[in-house]
Amino acid sequence: MKRKEIKVIELFAGVGGFRIGLEGDINGKSSSSLYNEDLKSCFKVVWSNQFEPLTKTVQHASEIYKSVWPESNHSNQNIEEVIEKDFKSIPNHDMLVGGFPCQDYSVATTLRNSKGLEGKKGVLWWSIYNILRKKGKNKAKYLILENVDRLLISPSNQRGRDFAIILSCLDKLGYAVEWKVINAADYGMPQRRRRVFIVAYHKTTNIYKQQLKERKERLLDKCVL
Numbered sequence: 001m002k003r004k005e006i007k008v009i010e011l012f013a014g015v016g017g018f019r020i021g022l023e024g025d026i027n028g029k030s031s032s033s034l035y036n037e038d039l040k041s042c043f044k045v046v047w048s049n050q051f052e053p054l055t056k057t058v059q060h061a062s063e064i065y066k067s068v069w070p071e072s073n074h075s076n077q078n079i080e081e082v083i084e085k086d087f088k089s090i091p092n093h094d095m096l097v098g099g100f101p102c103q104d105y106s107v108a109t110t111l112r113n114s115k116g117l118e119g120k121k122g123v124l125w126w127s128i129y130n131i132l133r134k135k136g137k138n139k140a141k142y143l144i145l146e147n148v149d150r151l152l153i154s155p156s157n158q159r160g161r162d163f164a165i166i167l168s169c170l171d172k173l174g175y176a177v178e179w180k181v182i183n184a185a186d187y188g189m190p191q192r193r194r195r196v197f198i199v200a201y202h203k204t205t206n207i208y209k210q211q212l213k214e215r216k217e218r219l220l221d222k223c224v225l
Helices: 017-023 062-069 079-085 122-138 149-153 162-173 206-224
Strands: 006-011 041-047 094-099 142-148 175-183 196-200
Touching: 006 122, 017 041, 062 149, 079 122, 094 122, 122 196, 142 149, 142 206, 149 162, 149 196, 162 175, 196 206
Parallel strands: 006 041, 006 094, 094 142
Antiparallel strands: 142 196, 175 196
16 A cells, blocks of 8 residues: 655755755665665655845855756745745745754753754744744645754753743644654764654644553553552
């Protein structure tokens, strides 16, 4: 039985890390098999966006992305301007993925000086929020987001505020959220690279309903015991 295609948009795409993970490389090969085996993925990236506002000449990451996927529906425009002036260019989709810019949370910035959601790049979280909000009933059913683990304790004078705001926004939009800090070194990578991954699924989805059912069953089992 053929699996249903899951349409994806990739924000803050860089050189396409999420796309490789979801689709495989340009030949559909799996990175975990060193690109020797077919990934057999049901994911299809239908739109992507990569724009570096501080780059005044060549948009290097976007150019690399387009060279790897030359036929893709790729945008190299400021995502905030796309949302404001050309929102219809963002197609409806089942899943939204993105590693929203992390410089305002990064260890490269002292915790005291980090600006979090109020920083120039931290505010780009609101681009994700606005896409979901403006899509209304057509908003993505699933989200996979990534950032540095310092997101969990930002800003320094109100630790955890930024992450709490993100969770509150997603809850108001109807999503159930899970998150976990993953260290690349635990998976064979040659460096300690800790990232928080946020996975959300809308409360209208079957996966949410199934998890809710299983949670109730576990609670009933405990009551019986």
